[in-house]
Amino acid sequence: MTAGGQGTVPLFDVGASFADIREEAMATLARLGASGAFSLGDDLVAFEAEFAAYCGGAHCVGLSDGTAALELMLRALGVGPGDEVVTSAHTFVGTVEGIAAAGATPVLVDPDPASRLLAPEGVAGALTERTAAVMPVHLYGRPADVDGIRDVCAGRGIPIVEDAAQAHGATLGGRRVGGLRTAGASFSFYPTKNLGALGDGGAVVCDSEETAAALRSIRHHGSAAGDANRHERRGGTFRLDTLQAAFLRLKLARLDEDNARRRAAATAYRERLADLPLTLPPADGADMEQVVHLFVVEVDRRDEVLGALRAAGVGAGVHYPAPIHLQPAWRHLARGEGSFPVAERLATRVLSLPCFPTISEEQIDRVSGALRSALAPG
Numbered sequence: 001m002t003a004g005g006q007g008t009v010p011l012f013d014v015g016a017s018f019a020d021i022r023e024e025a026m027a028t029l030a031r032l033g034a035s036g037a038f039s040l041g042d043d044l045v046a047f048e049a050e051f052a053a054y055c056g057g058a059h060c061v062g063l064s065d066g067t068a069a070l071e072l073m074l075r076a077l078g079v080g081p082g083d084e085v086v087t088s089a090h091t092f093v094g095t096v097e098g099i100a101a102a103g104a105t106p107v108l109v110d111p112d113p114a115s116r117l118l119a120p121e122g123v124a125g126a127l128t129e130r131t132a133a134v135m136p137v138h139l140y141g142r143p144a145d146v147d148g149i150r151d152v153c154a155g156r157g158i159p160i161v162e163d164a165a166q167a168h169g170a171t172l173g174g175r176r177v178g179g180l181r182t183a184g185a186s187f188s189f190y191p192t193k194n195l196g197a198l199g200d201g202g203a204v205v206c207d208s209e210e211t212a213a214a215l216r217s218i219r220h221h222g223s224a225a226g227d228a229n230r231h232e233r234r235g236g237t238f239r240l241d242t243l244q245a246a247f248l249r250l251k252l253a254r255l256d257e258d259n260a261r262r263r264a265a266a267t268a269y270r271e272r273l274a275d276l277p278l279t280l281p282p283a284d285g286a287d288m289e290q291v292v293h294l295f296v297v298e299v300d301r302r303d304e305v306l307g308a309l310r311a312a313g314v315g316a317g318v319h320y321p322a323p324i325h326l327q328p329a330w331r332h333l334a335r336g337e338g339s340f341p342v343a344e345r346l347a348t349r350v351l352s353l354p355c356f357p358t359i360s361e362e363q364i365d366r367v368s369g370a371l372r373s374a375l376a377p378g
């Protein structure tokens with residue numbers, strides 16, 4: 001029986017997604033095992049070509065994980081110590097870890113309350129002489145206003161680097177994320193992401209041949225193209241495993257269908273929750289298609305509601321319970337509470353409902369019913 005039949009409804013169901021590719025994955029493992037091409041093998045090259053083409057970007061470089069992809073994308077662009085990178089205070093911690101790992105300083109901005117994302121006005125107020133990049137995060141699968149941010153950065157030549165870890169396949173103006181003509185988009189293939197590996201993985205999609213070449217070198221000990229023993233720059237071990245790339249090829253073939261199923265689940269939730277005292281996630285904008293990495297509502301008394309849902313067997317979650325600047329490791333990025341009121345308020349109100357490609361109507365009914373009871377007056 002799949003999780004959720006009579007028992008609990010999980011927040012994600014990564015096991016059910018594996019069932020979809022099980023036979024092909026086993027055959028892939030047998031084929032790769034026989035070939036022994038585990039590192040920088042043909043499946044990695046093939047996946048990179050397929051994912052670049054899918055996104056509409058010129059190049060894809062497979063990397064070890066999404067946080068490293070953020071770090072290395074910045075390093076490949078020459079962003080490092082002394083530089084500032086503007087991003088949202090309402091994001092996953094990996095965003096600022098990537099910036100800091102490159103040696104740069106994250107400059108946090110309060111998100112727009114409606115989109116819950118970094119917005120052009122916020123960016124405009126955060127630019128300084130030292131701004132070396134702006135990093136919008138397409139949080140929850142909703143593309144940030146890249147065109148508006150581009151307008152703010154225009155004239156200064158500040159590159160836009162996207163944290164697209166939650167937005168594989170999302171579109172803006174008819175182009176997929178990764179093909180938005182920025183300096184680069186960084187993806188994570190952590191198992192629960194819309195395009196998830198059977199372990200860790202990440203990638204950068206970009207148009208510049210020079211950036212892609214730098215990334216290929218850095219991920220492999222700074223090696224020169226065609227001469228693995230000549231180390232041209234400081235690198236490390238940041239390669240996407242060939243086996244994960246082979247699994248990702250199987251998943252990529254299903255990504256559009258999986259995203260359509262996530263979107264259908266979101267539509268079903270919107271219908272069932274329309275009359276409840278909560279804030280639904282913003283709908284698609286003009287010329288935008290979200291991919292619903294997470295279906296995040298906003299409610300009063302969030303922790304009580306979360307407790308009631310969990311008691312009813314619903315694996316709801318919180319993304320994220322504290323904004324970056326109130327996390328112990330990152331308090332130095334702001335002046336404590338009150339620094340970013342929108343992010344601080346979101347952190348007390350956001351509630352992620354179970355949303356994954358294989359979720360059933362019955363599971364959506366159960367979650368919606370449990371939420372209705374949790375929000376019932378009295």
Ligand SMILES: *Cc1c(COP(=O)(O)O)cnc(C)c1O
Nearest residue numbers: 065066067092094095165188190
């Ligand atoms: C998952 C995620 C990352 C980090 O990716 P990992 O592969 O887990 O390192 C970075 N930013 C955002 C917004 C994410 O959701």
